[in-house]
Structures are given as structure tokens and as C-alpha cells.
Amino acid sequence: MRFLPLILALSLAFPVASDTHEDINKTPDISGLPSKTNNEVEVLHWWTSGGEALAVNALKDMMKEKGHKWKDFAVAGRAGESAINTLRTRALSGNPPDVAQIKGPEIQEWGERGFLVNIDDVAEEQRWNELVPARVSDYLKVDGHYVAAPFNIHRVNWLWANPDVFAQAGAELPQSMDEFFIAAEKIKAAGFIPLALGSEAWQETTLFESIALAIMGTDDFRKAFSEHNSDLLTGEKMRETLLTLRRMKQYTDADSPGRNWSDTTSLVIEGKAAMQMMGDWAKGEFLAANKVSGKDFVCIPAPGTANQFSFNIDSFVFFKSSDPQQTASQKELAKLILEPDFQEEFNLSKGSIPVRVDINMTRFDPCAQDAMQAFLRAAATDNLVASLSHNMAIGRASQVALFDVISRYYNDDEVNIDETMRHIRAAVLADKL
Numbered sequence: 001m002r003f004l005p006l007i008l009a010l011s012l013a014f015p016v017a018s019d020t021h022e023d024i025n026k027t028p029d030i031s032g033l034p035s036k037t038n039n040e041v042e043v044l045h046w047w048t049s050g051g052e053a054l055a056v057n058a059l060k061d062m063m064k065e066k067g068h069k070w071k072d073f074a075v076a077g078r079a080g081e082s083a084i085n086t087l088r089t090r091a092l093s094g095n096p097p098d099v100a101q102i103k104g105p106e107i108q109e110w111g112e113r114g115f116l117v118n119i120d121d122v123a124e125e126q127r128w129n130e131l132v133p134a135r136v137s138d139y140l141k142v143d144g145h146y147v148a149a150p151f152n153i154h155r156v157n158w159l160w161a162n163p164d165v166f167a168q169a170g171a172e173l174p175q176s177m178d179e180f181f182i183a184a185e186k187i188k189a190a191g192f193i194p195l196a197l198g199s200e201a202w203q204e205t206t207l208f209e210s211i212a213l214a215i216m217g218t219d220d221f222r223k224a225f226s227e228h229n230s231d232l233l234t235g236e237k238m239r240e241t242l243l244t245l246r247r248m249k250q251y252t253d254a255d256s257p258g259r260n261w262s263d264t265t266s267l268v269i270e271g272k273a274a275m276q277m278m279g280d281w282a283k284g285e286f287l288a289a290n291k292v293s294g295k296d297f298v299c300i301p302a303p304g305t306a307n308q309f310s311f312n313i314d315s316f317v318f319f320k321s322s323d324p325q326q327t328a329s330q331k332e333l334a335k336l337i338l339e340p341d342f343q344e345e346f347n348l349s350k351g352s353i354p355v356r357v358d359i360n361m362t363r364f365d366p367c368a369q370d371a372m373q374a375f376l377r378a379a380a381t382d383n384l385v386a387s388l389s390h391n392m393a394i395g396r397a398s399q400v401a402l403f404d405v406i407s408r409y410y411n412d413d414e415v416n417i418d419e420t421m422r423h424i425r426a427a428v429l430a431d432k433l
């Protein structure tokens with residue numbers, strides 16, 4: 001019975017009945033797709049918060065300048081889960097959008113099923129092989145051919161803090177997990193919310209990821225989540241990770257359930273909460289609220305993860321169309337995404353660092369400068385880790401199942417830890433079913 005939620009989660013991840021499942025594996029018949037002749041490009045994405053909207057608006061403006069009509073198809077919620085569910089429904093009914101925000105192993109899933117436009121010519125013209133780190137470009141290709149255009153590199157293992165709240169509580173910014181709990185106690189005693197968390201499954205799993213990185217270390221984290229090492233998935237370090245996650249709950253507020261991530265960031269911005277552990281899209285919210293990095297807010301690596309960089313790359317894929325003009329518009333968009341001016345504008349608002357290695361970073365704030373240094377250092381010391389909670393280490397089926405397991409454990413103190421570890425093991429294997 002305990003596996004019922006997992007099975008439900010899996011059916012959500014693959015909402016396709018078995019008779020239609022066979023069809024998705026064939027190259028889709030695109031001859032019947034409606035031909036659009038008005039230069040309109042319909043773009044499915046989930047960038048709807050203040051900072052995200054500013055970032056994507058830069059792309060909309062540039063597309064408009066090139067004479068294209070941007071048809072916005074924004075589906076908010078759950079770090080993309082709602083958008084991807086919508087995409088599946090649209091694609092399976094033969095009416096995919098022209099462009100969609102997809103990332104990580106999911107690019108392969110769509111590419112292998114024949115849905116995506118080959119953009120090798122754009123990549124060649126802009127020399128992506130030279131300008132984009134290989135660890136990133138591996139995700140963008142199917143059978144050696146580019147099918148996705150990357151925007152950025154997000155670091156997931158960050159802690160965002162309000163220095164004023166720390167000062168009022170007489171607390172120090174935490175470098176380790178032990179220091180985190182010392183600071184959290186002081187902040188709580190001073191009447192602030194120590195840890196801002198929106199209790200949604202993906203936010204809880206993002207927190208779980210940073211704790212796991214700190215407690216398991218890079219090698220064991222990779223062996224557990226990318227190589228599916230059973231002993232590690234159900235071992236002592238995993239137990240400690242889960243216990244630490246549960247211990248953090250007492251430092252969150254009563255209104256946490258269901259709160260979205262940007263409203264959660266606002267608690268730190270407004271000085272109601274001291275910290276949020278979240279990827280650097282959170283920085284976009286501080287900046288959109290005109291807050292200054294180093295003064296109004298600070299960014300430090302999630303406790304215990306200073307050497308590690310959990311990466312998350314945003315990218316767009318382009319759905320095949322029967323109209324050559326449409327394909328040309330899609331490729332134009334792919335090219336714009338990698339243009340140096342756009343890379344700079346987009347990433348200044350989005351909180352991430354550019355995906356091109358040759359972008360001048362002088363306009364970027366100290367957090368972005370730190371992120372760039374941390375990325376290079378982690379690459380040199382083999383501490384780059386594909387994000388678990390943001391679709392880089394695992395595919396959609398595993399992710400949906402993992403979200404469910406972590407969220408149940410976090411929200412119900414009666415849920416047994418050994419059983420949770422077994423469910424985590426089952427969840428990371430779900431991609432292979």
C-alpha cells in the first residue's frame with residue numbers, strides 16, 4: 001500500500017495510456033500540423049515571477065525587433081512541473097507549441113522520440129562547441145546533434161540571507177550545518193522566521209538536495225543519485241540527511257504549506273525571515289525589488305557545500321513544424337539566446353551566470369561573480385554536480401516520484417525513515433521503468 005503514492009506519481013509523470021505510448025516513440029507525422037505564416041512563435045515556459053518575467057521579456061523584445069510575434073504560453077507553478085504536464089498533453093494531441101522550456105535528461109526523451117528540430121547549423125555558426133562548457137553541451141544534444149539552446153548556468157546550492165535580521169538576532173552567517181542550527185536558534189529567539197520555505201514538494205526537495213550535498217559529499221551524492229548505488233541510497237548518510245531535513249522544519253513558519261517560492265523569497269526581502277535555501281533565480285527577486293547584493297541581501301553557499309556547485313541549465317527546444325518559415329523563426333530564436341548581448345541582459349535579471357564562457361562579467365553583482373568562480377573551481381576539482389531537484393541528474397519520472405517521497409516524509413512526522421529511504425531508491429530508479 002505504501003507504494004500507492006509512488007505509482008500514482010509515476011502515472012502522473014507518464015500520463016499517456018499504454019496504447020498511445022507506442023505512438024510517441026515514432027517520429028511524429030508533422031505533415032498535418034497547421035502551417036503558420038504570420039511569423040508567430042508560441043513559447044511555452046514557466047518564467048512568471050518578477051525576476052523571471054524581466055529576464056524573459058528581454059528575449060521577447062529582441063524577437064519582436066526581428067519582426068516575429070511572440071505568443072506567450074506561460075504556465076506557472078512547481079518549478080516547471082505544471083508547464084511540462086501541459087506540454088505533454090499538447091504534444092500528444094498533435095499540437096505542440098513551437099518552443100518549450102525543457103532541460104536535462106528530458107531533452108533526450110523528447111529528442112529520441114523525434115519531436116525536436118536539429119539546430120546543428122546554428123550551433124556551428126555561433127561556435128557553441130568552443131563557447132559552451134562540455135558539461136553543459138552534453139545535455140543539449142541527441143545522438144551528437146544539438147536540439148536545445150542553453151540560456152544560463154544556475155547554482156542550486158545557495159543560501160540567501162537578510163544581514164539586517166542576522167544583526168538584530170546577533171547571529172553569524174552559517175558555513176556548516178552545525179552553525180546553521182546555532183544561527184537558527186538565535187533568530188527564532190529574536191522573533192524572526194529562521195528559514196523561509198514554501199512547503200511545496202519541489203521546494204522541499206531543493207532543500208533536501210543541499211543538505212544531501214553537504215552530508216554525503218560530491219562522490220557519494222553522485223554515486224547515489226546518478227549511479228543509483230543502493231547502499232548509499234539507504235545508508236547512514238541518507239538517514240542523516242533526512243533527519244536534518246526534518247530538524248529544519250521547526251525553524252520554518254506556520255504559513256509555509258503551499259507558499260510559492262517567490263513569495264517565500266519576499267519574506268527574506270522584507271526582513272520577516274533570515275534565510276532561504278534556493279537556487280539563484282531567487283536573486284532575480286531581490287534585484288527586481290531593487291535590493292542591493294552585499295548590502296540588503298547576501299548569498300553564501302548552502303552550509304557545508306562551499307566547494308560544490310549543483311548546476312541547473314535552462315534551455316529551449318524547438319518542435320518540428322511542416323512550415324520552413326516556422327523552422328527559420330525557431331532557429332532565429334535559438335541564435336538570439338546565445339547572442340552575447342542577450343546572454344548579458346537575460347542573466348543579469350535571472351540571477352544565473354551566462355552559459356557562454358566569453359561574456360564580460362563586469363556588470364554582474366558579487367553573487368554572480370562568486371557563482372562564476374565557484375563554477376570554475378568546482379569544474380577544476382571535480383565538484384560539479386548535476387542538480388537532483390531541477391531535472392539535471394534524473395528524468396521526469398524519477399523526479400515526480402522523488403518529490404512525492406520527500407514531501408510525504410517532510411510533512412508527516414509519522415512517516416518512517418527506513419521506508420522513506422527505500423522509496424527514495426525506488427524513485428531514482430523510476431526513469432528506467
Ligand code: BGC
Nearest residue numbers: 046052079080281312314390
Ligand atoms: C528553473 C529556473 C526557474 C525556477 C523557478 C527552475 O527549475 O531552472 O529557471 O527560475 O525553476 O521557477
